[in-house]
Amino acid sequence: MGEEQPEGKDIGFVMSPPIRTSGHGKALQGGLSTGILQLVGTDHCAFNSTQKAAFGIDDFRKIPNGVNGIEERMHLVWDTMVESGQISVTDYVRITSTECARIFNIYPRKGAILVGSDADIIILNPNSSFGISATSHHSRSDTNVFDGRSGKGKVEVTISRGRVVWENGRLNVAPGSGKYIEMPPFGYLFDGIDKMRSPRTLVQDKQEEWWTHETVVVSGCGRKGSRGDDP
Numbered sequence: 001m002g003e004e005q006p007e008g009k010d011i012g013f014v015m016s017p018p019i020r021t022s023g024h025g026k027a028l029q030g031g032l033s034t035g036i037l038q039l040v041g042t043d044h045c046a047f048n049s050t051q052k053a054a055f056g057i058d059d060f061r062k063i064p065n066g067v068n069g070i071e072e073r074m075h076l077v078w079d080t081m082v083e084s085g086q087i088s089v090t091d092y093v094r095i096t097s098t099e100c101a102r103i104f105n106i107y108p109r110k111g112a113i114l115v116g117s118d119a120d121i122i123i124l125n126p127n128s129s130f131g132i133s134a135t136s137h138h139s140r141s142d143t144n145v146f147d148g149r150s151g152k153g154k155v156e157v158t159i160s161r162g163r164v165v166w167e168n169g170r171l172n173v174a175p176g177s178g179k180y181i182e183m184p185p186f187g188y189l190f191d192g193i194d195k196m197r198s199p200r201t202l203v204q205d206k207q208e209e210w211w212t213h214e215t216v217v218v219s220g221c222g223r224k225g226s227r228g229d230d231p
Contacts, residue, residue, distance in 0.1 A: 011052045012143035016065045019145075032095060033086040039099035040077050042069035046141040067145045071138055074122065075130045079151030083126070104183050123157035130154040138171075 013019055031037035045066025056063030077096055081087045087095070101111025108114050113121065129152055134144035158166035165173040 009049075009143065011056065011063060012049050013067065013145055014052065014056075014060075014063045014065055015067045015145075029080065029086060032081060032091075037095075039095045039103070040073065041100060042073050044068060044070035046139050048140065048142045050142075067143075068137070068139050068141055069145075072132055072144075072146050072149075074124065074155050075132075075151065075153055076146065076149070078124060078126070078153030079130075083152045105185070106181060106183055110181070119159060119162040121159040122155050123159075124153055124155050126153050128152070128154035128156065 028037065032040070043066070045064075046068040047064045047066055052063050074096060078092060081095075082089060082092050098107065098111040101107035101109070104110075108117055110118060110120060113119075129150060131150040132144060132146045132148065134142060134147045137144055156167070157164060160173070161179070165171065
């Protein structure tokens with residue numbers, strides 16, 4: 001998806017950050033293939049054209065920001081990254097599932113197929129083709145930023161907590177069957193702070209202070225020093 005969008009439909013593509021040129025997409029793909037970028041998520045927030053126009057009719061700055069993405073994510077990442085040979089199937093699982101669960105601190109309950117995990121699984125057919133259209137997608141929005149896009153790699157079955165909820169193009173889920181997932185604070189991302197505050201680190205900092213006459217402040221973001229004769 002690039003900034004070259006159909007004329008007259010610009011309002012449907014208002015989002016933050018804004019859509020970039022195609023070159024930016026190539027850079028993001030390179031980041032995923034080299035490991036610089038860890039995962040692919042979606043800030044799905046779709047509005048139909050009527051809603052966008054109603055709020056922004058007198059001031060474009062008031063147009064609701066947001067587009068679709070949650071329905072298309074798994075298909076597009078497979079076609080763009082795996083089908084093209086830029087990443088492996090294992091990498092696909094990591095950037096679409098495992099790393100997502102880790103940053104929310106709900107791994108291995110989510111993001112893994114292990115004893116005790118929630119059995120959230122998709123079955124993707126790499127030989128099956130998909131097509132994206134604003135007239136056939138499942139969103140209530142009347143626009144789709146990926147309209148007309150097609151490719152290989154289609155999710156054919158979705159299993160949630162061990163129960164098949166999507167198969168053969170049909171949704172099979174009862175309202176209210178969702179479950180709240182608690183996300184405990186202080187996940188693995190905060191381990192670096194604990195390491196910075198370890199006794200060994202503090203001893204090293206005290207030694208540096210003695211030799212350099214610096215006042216050393218230890219924090220999770222590094223050390224900040226000032227000369228002893230500074231105010």
